[in-house]
Amino acid sequence: MPLLGGVRPPIAALLALLLAVAAITALTLGLGHGQAVQQASRDAEAQVAADAADSVRSAVDAQAQQVRDAADAYAVTSRTTPAAALKSLVTVGKSEPGAALLDPRDGTRLASTGEAVPLTGVDVVAQDEQSAGGPIAPRLVSGGATPRLLYFARVTLPAGALNDPGNQDQGQDTTGQSAAKNPHHWLLVVSGPVSAPPVHGDGRTVRLVDRDGQVLMGTAAAQTTTAPAGFATDTSATDLPDADRALPEAAANAANAAPHASEAFGSMLGATQGSSRTVAGWASVAPAGGKGDTAQLGLTVLTARPVPLTPAGADHTGSGLIAAGTLVLIALLVTGVLTVTMQRPLLRLHLSAARLGRGVSDDPEATGDELLRPVPVPAFGEPARIGGALESLRRQLLGEAEPRPPAARRGPATRAVVVLCVVLVAAWSLPLLFLVNRADPRTAIPADVIADQQARTEAAADRVRDSLDQRYTDLASVARQLSGRDGDADATVLRHALSQHSQYRSLYVIDSAGAIVQRVGQTPLRTIVHTPTGSGITTVNTSGRIPSIAAYAQIPAAKNAPGGDRAPVVLFGEIDVHALDGTLSRPALGSVWLTDQRYKVLAANVGFTAFQALPDSRLDRLAAGTQAAVGTAGSATSAVLDKGPAPTGDSAVAAAAPLATTGPAAGLSWRVVSSKPAASLKLTAFQVQWNTMLAGLLGLSVGVACLAWLHIVVVRPLRALAGLAERLAGGDRRTVLYPVNHDEAGSVTRGLELVRQALVARDRRSARDAVPTGSPAPSAPSSPSAPSSSSAPSSSSTADHSTHPTGPRPGAPRA
Incomplete structure (x- = not known):
């Protein structure tokens, strides 16, 4: 019967996999040559470009939305002229170089201001129709000396505002469609520079x-x-x-x-x-x-x-070949030890047990001299115990020995061989995991990579500043629409603003005493009750589960009451902290925090607790280093943090940048701090380190997995089988041996069971054929009806002797 599994597959797999790990080690470490330009520098430059593109995208989106908001907020009456409307629209928010109001039916200019809007090659009628009533996307015009971006918005008109024959006739326009089907609006076009x-x-x-x-x-x-x-x-x-x-x-x-x-x-x-x-x-x-x-x-x-250009650096080909050669020697040594101490002895035991099974079989052609050849007894561990038991059973079958208890166990067991092999593999793997080719971040990280982390941190500070500036601009625009007198009208304005700007979680108006007199949105988080002067960005709480950053703007006093005899009220807009968290998130930038002037966390792209300290005191010192002088915003700085209690528990590249030098957030002294694990950088030194660690991990995993497999399918069954074989050789004939596995151990178990059955059968024959000594010969009965009185004891004695469970009594002749 072919053997399934057994001792050979784990040993063969261990040898093959260790040789494969040796080849991987030689190849991966041999590829660790220095690069002229580190991959980390290329990746960082790509991320810098992505950050800049994100800023351009945000600027264009914000400008387009601002133009649309201005058009939506402007109310046209039947007496409004295009020139007056355009003047009011352009003065809302930031000044634009040029703007025009167009008739969307044929593109006729109704009014214009500033520099000429370059509409050459732009089909505004098609632009309006293709948008199907939705926002019209900006267009790039680059034909002139200076490229321009065109922003579009619709100015809704009341009924009858366009008093022209074309509208009354319901005639056909230049597009071939009915003029009545055109939206009743003007088309606002604003020309702006292409933002660098x-x-x-x-x-x-x-x-x-x-x-x-x-x-x-x-x-x-x-x-x-x-x-x-x-x-x-x-x-x-x-x-x-x-x-x-x-x-x-x-x-x-x-x-x-x-x-x-x-x-x-x-x-x-x-x-x-x-x-x-x-x-x-x-x-x-x-x-x-x-x-x-x-x-x-x-x-x-x-x-x-x-x-x-990076120097060529160390060539790790030699060290890779040495490590691979060492592993090859260990693989051959481990395989040889396992072959000598397990595979060969177990295969010999398999053959010896099969021979004894044939020797005790009922097949006359199979008996021969199978029992006459001694069983070769291995010299080590459980195979030695099993071989000694087989030899003892062979001699018992021949009548040359009596059962006797097994001798005391001496010497190491087979399990010790497996442990020794694990130690040998670990002695090669663990140094690769923890000692060999360790990269020193202080010397391995080039200065340009550190500078790139600082540049990206500055870009993150720019994004946060732009976001806060935009929130302030939006809020100031809303504040100008409030009257401070009509609560229903103000509530309508606030609800519309909240629906248009999802970055706010709450909008509310406070009076001169700091009490909230009008609110829309979620419950305010503010714990600082005050009525600030001016306008800007501030925090309205210093504790709690969620930091609350708010933009605030004064409502003009002239709108509060006739004559302005009341103190002006202030509009607050609490900014959703999740919006700031998303602003800080950029790929491959690491952990980024927005901190206040006390370096307490206000927002982050990682999990944080409100107003917690930075994870490492060295980050505090780095943030403090951005302040060049008292009262100044300072400049960005960066450094390499050695291994320690850094946010990642390992070496890191960190940078800090002031949030703003101008604008509503300039006086807050906030900082943006970032930290990126040094090991995540694609530098040659770290790649060699990771390749070395990978080789060590592969070697340890392969060794432990294969030797654990060997322990499960070979060592444990051998330990159990050795105990059963010694008990059988010691005289235990009652325990039936059941083969469990279809391998060498199962084959030996079957041979032992055949031997046990033969010994039991022999003992029964001996008990049945034995004759008691000193008994008189039986005499003929004197009468047919009366049995002889002397025959009863003899029959009883014979019956007792024949049913003795362990064979003939002491002194009886051997069969």
């Missing part, structure tokens, strides 16, 4: 590229450090070195080829100049999913900076 992407980091330039690869706008880090993000421009930044002139077109092609299902960004390598090389990152401004105001603009952000 924000840029951070010394030596970095950022360019905005159209779908054809033409550079529309460029900025340089040294020229935008103090200017508002998105508006500082440098025409010289659009020029690239001759060797890098192909980068914009390559970035546009990559962005156009990227799928719209996810955010598209990546990196490229430029030309090498001396000891540095240009690393470029690109990112599409279009949002994931291909929907939104920027989806059809075809804009791509291209960032570039020179990165010092």
Whole structure:
């Protein structure tokens, strides 16, 4: 019968897998050569480009929404002229270079202001109709000397506002449709500059590229450090070195080829100049999913900076070959030990047990001299115990020995061999896991990677600042619509504002005493009751489960009461902290926190408790280092945190940046702090470390798994089988031996059961054939009807002797 499983598969698998791990070790460690440009630098540049594209996207979306909000809020009467309406619309919010009101039926200009709105090549009628009453997406116009973005909005008109024959005749317009089917509105078109992407980091330039690869706008880090993000421009930044002139077109092609299902960004390598090389990152401004105001603009952000070439570094091929060769020797040694101490002895026991089974069988052709050959007894562990028991049983079958109890166990068992093999494999694996090729973050992390973490932290601070500025701008616009006298009208305005701006969790108006007189939305979280002067951003609580950040704006006194004899009231808008948490979240930036002036957490992209301290005191010191002088906003800073109680429990690259230098949040002294595990950086030193740890983990896993398999299918059955064999050799004929496994141990168990049955049968024959000594021969009875009195004791004695359970009595002749 073929053997299924048994001792050979685990040992063969252990050898094959350890040799495979040795090959993996030699290959992976041999590939750990230094790279001229670290992959971490390329990944960081791609993420910087993605951050800049996100800022451009947010700026365009905010501007488009602001134009729409202004148009929605403006109430046109039957006496309103297009010029008066346009004047009121343009003065709402930020000034625009140019604006125009158009008739959506034929595109006729009804009024214009500022610079001429470039409408050449733009079919505004088709734009209005294709939107099907929804928002009209902005358009990029790049034909002139300066590219412009066109923002569209509908200004709803009351009935009869357009008093022209075309409307009364219900005649056909230029589109071939009935004029009555056109929406009764004016079309507001606002022309704005193409916002230059924000840029951070010394030596970095950022360019905005159209779908054809033409550079529309460029900025340089040294020229935008103090200017508002998105508006500082440098025409010289659009020029690239001759060797890098192909980068914009390559970035546009990559962005156009990227799928719209996810955010598209990546990196490229430029030309090498001396000891540095240009690393470029690109990112599409279009949002994931291909929907939104920027989806059809075809804009791509291209960032570039020179990165010092990394030295070749240590060649780990030799160490990889040494580690692999050592594992090969260990694999051969372990396999040899297991073969000598387990596989061969167990196979011999299998053959010996089968031979004894044939020797006691009823087949006359199979008996022969099977019982005459001694059983080879192994010299170690459970196989030695089983072999000694088989030899004792063989001699008992031949009548050469009597059953006797097993001798005391001496020497190590087979389990000790398995433990020794585990120790040998662990002695190779554990140093690779914890000691060999450890990377020192202080020397392994290049300065440009640390600078990139700082630049991305500054970009995160810009996003938070822009978000807070936008919330303040929105709230100030709402405050101008409040009267402070008509509660129902004010409530309607507040409800409409809350529905339009989901970033607010609550809007409420307070009086001069700080009491809430009007509220919409959720219950306010404020615990600080006061009536502030001016307008801006503030916190309205210092404890609780949720930090509450609010924008506030004064309601003009002239709207409160005639003559302004009452103190002005203030409109508060509590900002949903989840909106700020989402603003801080960017891929591969690590853990990011927004802290107040006491470095207490107000928002984060990881789980946090309201107003908790930063996870590491070194982050506090890093945030404090951003303050250059008392009363100043300071500048960003970065550092490498050694292994310790850092947020990840390991070394990290950390950075901190002040939130704002201008705007409503400038006086808050808030900071944005980030920390990223150093081990997550794709640097050669860390890749070698991870490859080394992977090899050690694979070796330990393979060794433990295969040896555990061997222990389960071989060692444990052998220990049980050794005890049964010794009990049988010691005289136990009542315990039936049941084969459990179809392997060598099962085969030995079957042979022992055959031997046990033969011994039981022999003992029964001996008991049945034995004759008692000293008994007189029986005499003929004197009478047929009366049995002889002397025959009864003899019969009784014979019956007692024949039914003795253990064979003949002592002194009886052996059969």
